[in-house]
Amino acid sequence: MxxxxxxxxxxxxxxxxxxxxxxxxxxxxxxxxxxxCTSEDPLWPSGTFLSELPQGIRRNMLDLGIRDRFAPGERLMRENERDTHLVLLLSGLVKVTSCLGNGHEALLGIRVPGDVVGEMAALEETPRSATVTACSGTEVRVVSSAELRLFLVHHPEAAVTIYRTCARRLRRANRWRLEFGGxxxxxxxxxxxxxxxxxxxxxxxxxxxxxxxxxxxxxxxxxxxxxxxxxxxxxxxxxxxxxxxxxxxxxxxxxxxxxxxxxxxxxx
CATH class of the missing domain: 1.10.10.10 (Winged helix-like DNA-binding domain superfamily/Winged helix DNA-binding domain)
Known part of the structure; x- marks a missing residue:
């Protein structure tokens, strides 16, 4: 090519x-x-949450929660629901969508292995702001809000990384909003x-x-x-x-x- x-x-x-x-x-x-990522840890695409964690903390993070699988088209979480767990993507792809006032659906983003979804509800204990749907067979770890918070207290590097992830997504959303009109x-x-x-x-x-x-x-x-x-x-x-x-x-x-x-x- x-x-x-x-x-x-x-x-x-x-x-x-x-x-x-x-x-x-x-x-x-x-x-x-x-x-x-480098050959030392080749599984996680650069720029994802897991790729930015130090190796030891990443290994500990991957021990949190329980393992689960989702089939293509299956929803990992639904907009406006009040569950507060976080999901770590281990394999597969998911899409993040939100319902608009006119009945249409907006595609907010695509998430890949190494990404997290549901972090806002897990950190703030607020209703889900979007729906997450598997685009392919997807393997994840499901981490409760309580377990996540305790982990972040003991691993401040992970806390900084997850907040950096939130900030990057907000910045991207703002950029797209400007580009829609420009x-x-x-x-x-x-x-x-x-x-x-x-x-x-x-x-x-x-x-x-x-x-x-x-x-x-x-x-x-x-x-x-x-x-x-x-x-x-x-x-x-x-x-x-x-x-x-x-x-x-x-x-x-x-x-x-x-x-x-x-x-x-x-x-x-």
Whole structure:
């Protein structure tokens, strides 16, 4: 695979990508090595909660709670429920969504192994602010609020890390809110693809693959648009040579994608 190319896979490879069928956008980018932990602890993608903990504290953290598994489509937690446990993701992918006042659903983010979900309710003992749903088979550790609080008292480095995680997510949400009003849909879509590639890329035989299956409807929810408008933007990206679709995958040319996203090289 040539440098600067990104591979995206489609959920239904037999469908015509120019039709209105649901398409999955699974993004990749290059290079990959800087996005993953060192060989000393290769399981946790860089930037995730577990990757930022010192090794000894991380090992202790992974002993907390109980192990559980969720099937694709199964909910780990539901918006407005009052349970207060935290979930550590060990494998699989989940999506975080919230219901809007008009009855639609907003996709707030994707979480990968090494991430935590439910931290706000666990720390504040308030109702859930979002729903978390497994996108694939997902293995987790479920940690009660009481056990988490005791652990954080004895391991202040973990407390700092979890608050840093909360702050980073809030900053990202604020940035997206500004971009919704400041950029057209095609730019927001390109930025979303760059961010997914940067955050969730892993090296595959044809490039750096992100195992995040997003339909056009989910992409639209992520960037605050409609499925029809996202469909049109994807068609324009194909026409302009930013992305290419083949039998089972899509290739995105990273430099062109960043130009469309109006991003400097290395920014995301």
């Amino acid at each position: 040539a440098t600067g190319e990104v591979v995206l896979f489609w959920r239904n490879p037999t469908s015509d990508p120019d039709q209105d069928g649901e398409q999955v956008v699974t993004t990749t980018s290059t290079p990959a090595t800087s996005r993953w 950029f057209p849909v095609k730019v927001r879509l390109a930025r979303a693809l760059v961010e997914l590639a940067t955050a969730h890329g892993r090296k595959g035989w044809r490039g750096v693959i992100v195992g995040v299956d997003l339909s056009q409807s989910e992409l639209a929810a992520l960037i605050g648009s409609t499925k029809e408008t996202v469909h049109k933007a994807l068609a324009e990206l194909r026409r302009d040579g930013v992305i290419e679709t083949r039998c089972q995958y899509m290739t995105v040319h990273e430099e062109r994608l960043r130009r469309v996203a109006q991003l400097e090289r290395g920014a995301s």
